[in-house]
Amino acid sequence: MAKIKQAARQTLGQLIGANNPPIVVPDYSQRQYSWTRKEVSTYWDDVLKFKKGWDSDGENSAEYFIGPIVTITDDKVSKRSILDGQQRLTTSTILVAALRDSLWTIGSDESKTMANHIQRDWISRKTGRRTPPEYFITLSQFDVNFFRDYVQTWDELNGRPDSFEVPGKFSHDLIKEAYGFFSIKIADHLADLPGDNEKLDWIDDLRACLVNGLVFVEIQTPSTSDANEVFETINSRGRDLSTPDLVRNFLMEKSRNANEKARVNSAWEVLLAGFDKREDIEKFLRHYWVARHGDVKSHSLYTTIRTTLAARFQESGYSFNVTDFSADLETCAERYQDLISSGTGEEDFDLVLTDIRRLGADAIYPLLLALTGRNDYSVLKEISMACLSYYVRWTVIGKRESTLLEENLFKLAKEVSGGLDLQLTINHVRTLIPDDVTFLADFQKATLPKTSQARYILESIETWLRRGAELDDVAIVSKVNHVEHIYPQKPESSLRMPSHNELVNRIGNLTLLHGRKNISASNKPYPQKLNKYQTSSLLLVSATKIDKLWDVSSATWRAEGITERQKFLAGIAVKVWPAD
Template identity: 70%
Template structure:
């Protein structure tokens, strides 16, 4: 059980004020800044509701409890290391900095003095001309310099100095977005206040409300292991749980020396710099684990990792260490980023990776990640081709159970990590691809209500037809295309087919057209659409029997024409996404 030295009520000003022990986020724990517009907006809205209630004298609105924070404190409580609460304290500091900068821009003697007071009392100060700046909140190594440069650094003569740190992590951009959001909100409210004196009073009232009204419960613990246990308990009971944060904290806890901690930080530097969003990191961690150990669900990923690694790290005589795991994680992250960006440098392989991304076929990544550990990217092209055929035939067109596809590919990824050769893996995937008879049957009755899937299928058919006819004009195909329903989604009532709902999203009723979609034109009868079709340079329009969908004699749409065109496209599709020996030759 965790040891708690004490739990005490603290206002924001007591946590980050000049006369209180500074707070720092240790490099061996916690995450980078991660609040998005959604969380910042909630913070602002809740604070404004509290402020208005407090200004109105509501007895129940004397304080706004914003949640617990967890710190490691020494016996003298001369310094505090923050294990939980970073997002709230960082966001509060950003808002305080916005008030400071807003006052400075008012550009009066009084407003500049107020700005300097805010900086000195609640953000950072210098106790002497030759003394280093004392920051009241210090973030971890991933955000520390950027946060200081863009938010905390200040010159009492000229204001905020020009920035020298550029945003190179997604957390840096989130910091800038939070600042811009608060700046716009404060500016909007100030615009309604007529005089400078009233604006200064309003900003000062907002500062007092923020500094004295926001209340936390600080849970002080003596060691990092106690703090981690409290941190995990809070997260597991409904707070913002992040597998990424918990895994890193766990690895730091299990590190036996500074070298291992440095190795973990090196891996996290690659991860945080490489991925654009927290969700991408969570996906990578899951796929990394799946590639080695088989399927695990996102909600149980951290528990699974912690249990498995604890057993390995603590096993008597084991040479498997935190450093070993972190090095493998970093190497895998670099390769995973290559897969996501379609940037391996092998054109054929990258083309298939682009298809994986277009289809959101995430189930394929663990197998490719596992195979990439011991194979050059060029050698993985046949594996990627087989996976695409399997995914399209099974999931996109066949609408079969996607969890079964995942189980098969995840299990195969684990085997590849265990030593199964890539050639064997390729043969195994080819054996999973539904045969031509099954695919033809599925394709002839398939509907594609998802625009992204419809565009992908039609563009792949277009590419194949152009190669076959030796008119592979890349500039034509690469133009922006929209998916067009030949028989309209909202036809005139007199032309509506009886089986409208069944037919409207059938593949036989879909085509591509260049340019933006004109919804009103798309709902017109075929004769009014004909000029667009006749002038199209796309073969999927001009060479796939589009005219069969309209009965010129009866001046009406033909349900049979949709089915006839779909059968025509099915005969092409079986070649675009081959199986069996055709796939082996592709």
């Protein structure tokens, strides 16, 4: 059980104020800054709502409890290392800085003096003319320099610097966006006030509300392991903590020396530089673990990693250690980034990877990741095509249970990591693919309500037709085509078929058209759309029996025409996504 030195009520001013020990986010600790516009906007709305009560009752008003934080304090309490609560304290500091800069913008002597006081009291101070600033909150190595440059740096004669470090990570962009959001909101409020005195009063009231009214419970612990246990307990009770943060904390805890900690940080630098969002890192971690150990669910990923690695470190006497795991994680992250970006440099393989990404067929990645550890990219086109055919035939067209496909591919990924060779892997995937008879039957009755899937299926068929006719593929670039319902989604009432809902998203009723979609024209009867079809350069329009959907003699839509066209397309699809 964790040891807790004390748990005490702390205002924001007591946590980041000049007369209290500085807050430091240690390098083994929490994630980068991760609050998006959604969290920042909610925080701002809550602060303004609380301020209304504060304006009425002052310090007698109810406090705004913003949550617990977990810190590690040394015996001298000269500084506090924060393990949980970084996001809230960082966002609060950004808001305080935005208030400081709004005061400076007003431009009066009094407003500039107030801005300098905010800087000295709540952001940083200098104890001497030639001493460096002491910052009241220091972020981890991934954000510290950008945060200081963009938020904390200040000149009492000139205010905020005119130029800043260019954002280099997605967390830097989020810091910049949070600051911009607060600055705009403050400016909007000040614009409604008649004069400088009213503006100064409003800013000062908001500043007092923040530093005196926002309340935390600080849980002080004596060691990293105690803090980690409290941290995980708090975050297992309903809050969604990032798995990468927990994994990194665990690895730093298990590191026996500075070199091992540096190796963990090196791996995390690769993760943070290579993925656009935290969610992408979480997905990679799961796929990495699946590729090595088989299926694991997202909600239990951290617990599984921690339990497995702790046992393995102990059993091996650390012959397999934090350095080994971090090095493998880093290498796999680089290969995984190649896969999801279609950036392997092998053109044919990259084309299949692009299709996998467009379909959102994430279940294929663990197997491909495992294979890249044992094979060159140049030989992986065939297995990737087999996996793609499996996914299209099983999931997209067959609408079968996707969890079974995942189980099959995840099990195979583990076997590949254990030594299964490429050809045996290909053979095994082929045994999983629904056969041609099954696929033809599935395709002839399939619907595609998802536009992304419909566009992929239709463009793939168009590509096959064009290559058979020895035509170029320029006309099928996704961005210049839209999915067209031949029989309209909203037909004129007199032309609406009785089985409308069953027919409208059938593949036989779908085609591609070049250019921006004209919704009103798309809902017209066939004769009024005929000119668009006749002038299209797409073979999907001119060579797939679209005319069968309209009965010229009765001037009505034909349900049988959708069935006939879909059967024709099924005969093509079985060649586009072959079983062997």
